[in-house]
Amino acid sequence: MKVFIVLAHPEHQSFNGAMYRAAVEALSAAGHEVKTSDLYAMQFDPVSSRHNFITVKDPDYFKQQIEELHASENYGFAEEIEREIQKIEWCDLMIWQFPLWWFGLPGILKGWVDRVFAMGRTYGGGRIYADGVFKGKRAMLSLTTGGPSTAYEKGGFNGDITAILRPIHRGILQFTGFDVLAPQIAYGPVRLEQSERVTLLASYTDRLKTIASEQPLDVGIY
Numbered sequence: 476m477k478v479f480i481v482l483a484h485p486e487h488q489s490f491n492g493a494m495y496r497a498a499v500e501a502l503s504a505a506g507h508e509v510k511t512s513d514l515y516a517m518q519f520d521p522v523s524s525r526h527n528f529i530t531v532k533d534p535d536y537f538k539q540q541i542e543e544l545h546a547s548e549n550y551g552f553a554e555e556i557e558r559e560i561q562k563i564e565w566c567d568l569m570i571w572q573f574p575l576w577w578f579g580l581p582g583i584l585k586g587w588v589d590r591v592f593a594m595g596r597t598y599g600g601g602r603i604y605a606d607g608v609f610k611g612k613r614a615m616l617s618l619t620t621g622g623p624s625t626a627y628e629k630g631g632f633n634g635d636i637t638a639i640l641r642p643i644h645r646g647i648l649q650f651t652g653f654d655v656l657a658p659q660i661a662y663g664p665v666r667l668e669q670s671e672r673v674t675l676l677a678s679y680t681d682r683l684k685t686i687a688s689e690q691p692l693d694v695g696i697y
């Protein structure tokens with residue numbers, strides 16, 4: 476299996492960093508091919524603008540999706556965007572490793588999506604959801620939180636984690652055709668004992684050993 480892992484955390488020694496390295500090692504050891512994008516290490520610029528492109532459709536009015544369509548037809552993506560699109564096109568499984576920030580993706584990862592998931596190349600012309608461009612590929616969110624698991628249950632003070640993740644699962648991943656695997660969630664690693672964190676890392680690497688045969692989630696429309 477070809478696996479593409481995206482890491483969005485500014486600190487290499489963080490628990491996210493540990494989850495990322497554990498995944499790279501476990502998947503490689505299991506014989507999978509792994510490609511990565513460590514967005515902070517790459518100093519990936521999350522701000523979308525004309526520098527997404529080497530082509531120009533309309534020099535007078537910048538409309539991103541129009542430029543994306545034009546770039547899709549004219550090999551017009553900037554190299555840093557083209558490289559990321561090609562990694563997505565290459566993989567069978569994509570994993571995003573990130574801390575939950577304000578109930579969502581860290582800005583650098585959201586900006587990566589804004590720039591890389593380009594119309595024409597990754598969706599559009601009716602190629603969405605079940606007919607999406609990335610049909611046949613799978614994706615998984617691997618995230619950490621500050622809050623404990625009880626805060627993210629139905630009725631917990633933050634509310635159901637499934638609902639919090641739905642805009643990412645449905646609005647980005649399924650929209651572009653991915654099947655979504657159950658998220659890997661490390662709740663409040665900073666609150667845990669060292670031994671509990673070690674156990675979390677071990678259970679993640681265990682899961683990764685058989686991830687090639689995991690069935691996707693039914694995220695559903697609700």
Ligand SMILES: Cc1cc2nc3c(=O)[nH]c(=O)nc-3n(C[C@H](O)[C@H](O)[C@H](O)COP(=O)(O)OP(=O)(O)OC[C@H]3O[C@@H](n4cnc5c(N)ncnc54)[C@H](O)[C@@H]3O)c2cc1C
Binds near residue numbers: 484490574620
């Ligand atoms: C802008 C912002 C917004 C936020 N919004 C939210 C939110 O909406 N909801 C929410 O719940 N939280 C939120 N948080 C908190 C955030 O989600 C957590 O701080 C983060 O998920 C914790 O993960 P980390 O990788 O940063 O942990 P770290 O603090 O880096 O690590 C936790 C512990 O793990 C240890 N560790 C590292 N490597 C290993 C290893 N190999 N083995 C064992 N232990 C190890 C570290 O030493 C540390 O003690 C927010 C934080 C910020 C900055």
